Amino acid sequence: MAVMKFGGTSVGTAKAMRQAISIVAREEQKAVPLVVLSACSGITNKLVHIADASGRSALDEAMALAGEVRSFHLNLLDELIKGVELKAELAIKIEELASRLELLIKGVDIVGELTERSRDMFCSFGELFSTTVFAAAMKELGHKAVWVDVRTVMITDDNFGFARPLQEVCEERVGRLIKPLLEGGMTVVTQGYIGSTQDGRTTTLGRGGSDFSAALLGSWLNDDAIQIWTDVDGVMTCDPRMVPEARSIRVMTFSEAAELAYLGAKVLHPDTIAPAVQKNIPVYVLNSLHPDAKGTIITNDPQRLSGMSYEGLVKSIAVKKGQCIINVRSNRMFGRHGFMNELFDVFARYGVSVEMIATSEVSVSLTVDDKCFSDELIGALKALGDVDIEHGVSTISVVGDNLRMSRGVAGRIFSALKDVNLRMISQGASEINVGFVVEEPEVVTAVNNLHREFFSGPQNEGIFETPAGSR
Structure with a gap:
């Protein structure tokens, strides 16, 4: 069983979502996966701007941006979902989320202060929107998919903006709430990046935290693999925007990947590696635009590394x-x-x-x-x-x-x-x-x-x- 995390560009359009669903379908032929999604590309940045505008009482600006977020997801729904009844049902869910976002804007505007707790609540909407649409699209295509609010299992401290999971509580809840669904043949669709305190206040794990979420969930489920789906062919020899001849690295160790992440590589979030290292779960960095590309395997398994790495490389x-x-x-x-x-x-x-x-x-x-x-x-x-x-x-x-x-x-x-x-x-x-x-x-x-x-x-x-x- 694998955890499959899709980044913002991999679910940023209707075409991208269809591609991601086809990748999930291919994995379902081997074992039922847990699917973790980021917000659609550009949405989290827009939500940050909404939060900032609300905090400085620029109500008209914040409401206009919120309208853009609503319209984006309604258009995504319209292009992706064909069934009339399902489309109407999903439109109601999107309107409910959009109304809650607007209510939050008005609340912050009235108080005249943007706290880190409020900012986390603003930022959480992106993943809630993307997973709601994605899970519905999977169901329409005949997949046994179920939407799960990750805040019921990703229980964290109250360090808003950079919350850390409460390990034992999370592991127990994942075993009780998510594992039975997977064992029952349901593909679970849930959110990366966000969590909740024990008393139900929304938190975030920091920018890039969706990778961390996926790795944590994979470790708690003792999965066989953690797949990070991006828009590049794995970890590259360097930034292809600087060097067009950059090549994809087939295999690397956890220590190499962690070092690269801390030194500025954009593919991986630094914290992603830690949960995988603890359970020695291989991490695959793959390209949703080219799913047949080999990508990068990050592992400490001597058999996988044999013949693929040598001293001084x-x-x-x-x-x-x-x-x-x-x-x-x-x-x-x-x-x-x-x-x-x-x-x-x-x-x-x-x-x-x-x-x-x-x-x-x-x-x-x-x-x-x-x-x-x-x-x-x-x-x-x-x-x-x-x-x-x-x-x-x-x-x-x-x-x-x-x-x-x-x-x-x-x-x-x-x-x-x-x-x-x-x-x-x-x-x-x-x-x-x-x-x-x-x-x-x-x-x-x-x-x-x-x-x-x-x-x-x-x-x-x-x-x-x-x-x-x-x-």
Whole structure:
């Protein structure tokens, strides 16, 4: 049995939903799946705008956007559902959801304050709309499908905006409420991204949390596989928007995938990997536009990895834009303990996550998201030493098997970058990652040079695959 998660672009139009249903039908021939959906592409962003407009009492703007959300799903319904009675029944459900959204807008407008709890409620509507339409379309096509509100099983803490599931409660409810439906031959359609506190208040797991939802549900059901259906052929050797020759990676380890996710790869949410690792459930990253493409398998299974991975192999190049370098220089560092603790205490106080770090005897260079930069943070750092900042940089990370111990790989990396000005280098903390920082105008040159060095030519056939759409 598999959990099948479909992202926003995979259910964003009537055509995309039909394609997704055909993929589910193919899986049903093997075993009844649990289907987890994101909101239709663009809807969550629109709901965020509705929430923001409500919070600043821009009632007309919020109501107009809500009308667009209603119209989008009614048009989707009209194109997807043919039966008159089912269409009328579903139209009522969509109107009910839209009316609840408008009621929430008016409530926030009257109070004059948008809380994180209210924001979560706004954002939950996208998945409720998409799954309602999808489940009805499956039923009309003759599938034994049942819609389940995930908030009855995904019970979380009350950290609105980034809620964490209550493991034991969730596992018990999944076993009691979802597992019997699957065992009875019903394909369950439910929502990703959202949950509920024990007293029934809607929460969200954070942007990208649908992948996390799918992985959690798969682990609680002890499934054979977790399928993440996107609009690309699995995890790529790098961003195809930067390098058109980017290739699909056939297989990679959980640690490689997690490293890529944290370093900026967009296919996977970082938390997705953890539940799968705990139960050693393989994660398949697949393309709903090209369902016959092999995609990527993420696993620690030695048999699957055998012959598909070898020491020193570069698997992918990850880029994280919008960074800045903060350099701190202080003679207090020399031969004295405790300085690094003081330094990172400053970042902790201001809630800033450090991405990459390099040190010498009297200086520390590190990168943070440029949006986290503030004058207050720099002021606190200046109490420790001289500080200067470099904006407009990106981190580039080369990820692969045991890179730190592989002779010649570092030489190839820096040879490929001989024409690029490296602002910072970080290696050693991870055996599977070599990272460096470049100015943003040089990112495309750096990534293309690295890709040519490690992925051009016929080597590594079977590990990398040309994307289906470019054949």
